[in-house]
Amino acid sequence: MIELQHIDKYYNIGTVNEVCLFKDFNLTIHDGDFISVIGSNGSGKTSMLNLICGSLEAEAGKIILNGEDITHQKEYVRQRKIGRVYQNPAMGTCPSMTILENMSLADNKGKAYGLQFGTNKKRIDDYREMLSQLGLGLEDMMGSKVGSLSGGQRQAMALLMTTMTPIEFLILDEHTAALDPKTAELIMELTGKVVKEKNLTTIMVTHNLRYAVEYGKRLIMMHQGNAIVDKAGKEKEELDVDALLNQFNQISIETGN
Amino acid sequence: MEQLIIGVLEQGFIYAIMALGVYITYKILDFPDLSVDSTFPLGAAVTALMLSNEMNPFLALLASTAAGALAGIGTGLIHVKCKVRDLLSGIIMMTALYTLNLRLAGGSANVPLFNNQSVFDNDFINGLFPEALSSYKTVIIIFIIMMIAKVLLDFYMKTKSGYLLRAVGDNPTIVTSLAKDSGFVKIVGLAISNGLVALAGSVMCQQQRFFEISMGTGTIVIGLASVIIGTNVFKGNLLKATTAVVIGSVLYKACVAIAIEVGLPASDLKFITAVLFLIILIISMDRKKKVKS
Ligand SMILES: Nc1ncnc2c1ncn2[C@@H]1O[C@H](COP(=O)(O)OP(=O)(O)OP(=O)(O)O)[C@@H](O)[C@H]1O
Numbered sequence: 001m002i003e004l005q006h007i008d009k010y011y012n013i014g015t016v017n018e019v020c021l022f023k024d025f026n027l028t029i030h031d032g033d034f035i036s037v038i039g040s041n042g043s044g045k046t047s048m049l050n051l052i053c054g055s056l057e058a059e060a061g062k063i064i065l066n067g068e069d070i071t072h073q074k075e076y077v078r079q080r081k082i083g084r085v086y087q088n089p090a091m092g093t094c095p096s097m098t099i100l101e102n103m104s105l106a107d108n109k110g111k112a113y114g115l116q117f118g119t120n121k122k123r124i125d126d127y128r129e130m131l132s133q134l135g136l137g138l139e140d141m142m143g144s145k146v147g148s149l150s151g152g153q154r155q156a157m158a159l160l161m162t163t164m165t166p167i168e169f170l171i172l173d174e175h176t177a178a179l180d181p182k183t184a185e186l187i188m189e190l191t192g193k194v195v196k197e198k199n200l201t202t203i204m205v206t207h208n209l210r211y212a213v214e215y216g217k218r219l220i221m222m223h224q225g226n227a228i229v230d231k232a233g234k235e236k237e238e239l240d241v242d243a244l245l246n247q248f249n250q251i252s253i254e255t256g257n
Numbered sequence: 258m259e260q261l262i263i264g265v266l267e268q269g270f271i272y273a274i275m276a277l278g279v280y281i282t283y284k285i286l287d288f289p290d291l292s293v294d295s296t297f298p299l300g301a302a303v304t305a306l307m308l309s310n311e312m313n314p315f316l317a318l319l320a321s322t323a324a325g326a327l328a329g330i331g332t333g334l335i336h337v338k339c340k341v342r343d344l345l346s347g348i349i350m351m352t353a354l355y356t357l358n359l360r361l362a363g364g365s366a367n368v369p370l371f372n373n374q375s376v377f378d379n380d381f382i383n384g385l386f387p388e389a390l391s392s393y394k395t396v397i398i399i400f401i402i403m404m405i406a407k408v409l410l411d412f413y414m415k416t417k418s419g420y421l422l423r424a425v426g427d428n429p430t431i432v433t434s435l436a437k438d439s440g441f442v443k444i445v446g447l448a449i450s451n452g453l454v455a456l457a458g459s460v461m462c463q464q465q466r467f468f469e470i471s472m473g474t475g476t477i478v479i480g481l482a483s484v485i486i487g488t489n490v491f492k493g494n495l496l497k498a499t500t501a502v503v504i505g506s507v508l509y510k511a512c513v514a515i516a517i518e519v520g521l522p523a524s525d526l527k528f529i530t531a532v533l534f535l536i537i538l539i540i541s542m543d544r545k546k547k548v549k550s
């Protein structure tokens with residue numbers, strides 16, 4: 001369980017551009033939640049994820065993970081339980097290393113990175129098996145540099161690498177935004193599958209309302225640093241794309257956007 | 258002629274050890290570390306201090322490496338903990354080490370070591386090499402030291418820790434995602450790099466049989482030139498990057514030697530070094546292809 005309690009977040013403090021993004025922001029993410037987060041550009045979705053992951057520090061408030069106060073815990077320490085896939089496919093892989101090396105690197109998460117051989121030969125068949133499940137033919141090019149793969153192939157690898165070791169929370173920030181519709185569909189299917197299989201507590205930011213409706217058990221709409229819609233269970237199931245679009249437009253009219 | 262070739266190989270292999278260090282920072286970590294101009298003479302200063310106190314010359318190699326590694330850790334801490342830009346961290350360390358090097362050398366800018374033992378001239382080595390090989394003795398020993406450094410580095414790059422080092426220069430975000438401190442990994446890389454550079458300084462000091470405070474000036478340029486020649490000339494070949502760097506270093510020293518051989522005075526050395534480096538940069542256009550993440 002992750003709790004954001006009374007979070008205040010300001011940007012550009014002490015300058016004329018000072019803005020308050022979150023003021024007394026509260027959110028509780030329960031174990032097993034699969035939350036889709038939507039909202040207009042600049043509504044604070046990425047900032048919220050950054051606060052949870054520790055890439056950003058709040059000016060006030062607490063972040064509690066499984067009962068433990070992690071407000072001031074370093075970003076890399078939090079990542080032991082959290083896996084994150086970014087919008088930019090380049091963020092989740094190492095371009096100058098081969099597919100096999102990338103897989104080996106990710107497979108060792110949670111263990112020590114010492115002077116043992118980087119690639120465990122006994123695991124290569126497992127890696128091949130995992131890659132073949134992506135259906136992109138990556139299993140036949142394990143010696144190729146990841147930098148030579150397409151964005152979609154890299155993003156599929158990034159998702160695989162993030163979820164191959166035991167984690168509790170999966171954080172996805174528009175992870176299909178840079179992909180063509182077909183690959184995006186594939187990545188979303190993989191996402192749904194792995195979340196179910198591993199029972200990951202997931203937060204997924206997306207601009208695709210259909211994905212937000214189809215995937216996830218809970219839906220949050222962000223607006224100017226507030227969660228103005230938060231629907232779970234039956235309420236969420238009854239949502240459809242048109243209803244959401246209406247909501248979206250309404251907000252835009254109200255704020256004159 | 259033979260004399261010339263042996264000289265080029267000796268110098269080339271010594272600077273190759275240093276270039277392997279520069280390869281780590283420049284190519285793998287993407288960290289332009291200027292402190293090598295001072296960690297190279299740091300290795301020499303530690304060596305001069307130890308040799309003039311009749312200590313074991315092989316121990317001096319190890320101690321110099323350790324001193325260089327400490328300097329690398331210093332640069333890393335300035336960068337990671339004090340959040341100083343990479344280039345400036347190196348410059349700060351470079352400046353500070355100048356004083357330290359002078360102190361280590363007993364306050365003098367010049368320490369002759371002609372009557373002291375070295376790894377090239379001691380009872381054990383002299384007994385090992387037959388008279389016929391004596392003119393190749395130095396180059397053989399330098400080659401062995403360089404190969405040990407290279408093989409160890411190659412091995413390290415294949416370990417888990419080595420993977421992480423390669424990852425951090427490529428994409429620091431992924432190191433964080435793997436729940437590892439990317440700052441710490443960078444510091445490890447700088448330690449290994451500067452350890453190698455100081456080792457080269459120690460070998461250089463023992464080969465020349467003197468320490469001179471300014472012997473490190475321009476080291477970074479030689480290192481970068483070697484790395485860029487090596488990795489560009491042998492790009493896409495099956496050659497290991499470290500092997501390419503070693504060859505790059507020898508090629509570079511050969512170019513400089515040729516320039517002097519055709520009549521340019523030795524006092525123009527630094528100028529030749531700079532012009533050659535510029536030519537190499539223009540030919541390879543290496544900087545252009547580097548994409549910042
Ligand atoms: N580093 C920063 N410095 C200053 N302001 C920032 C910074 N990062 C974000 N902001 C501001 O905070 C607000 C929220 O940004 P955020 O990136 O969280 O939005 P988002 O909901 O993820 O938007 P998008 O859909 O475009 O990704 C924006 O108004 C932005 O201007």
Ligand SMILES: [Mg+2]
Pocket residue numbers: 045046047173
């Ligand atoms: Mg965003």
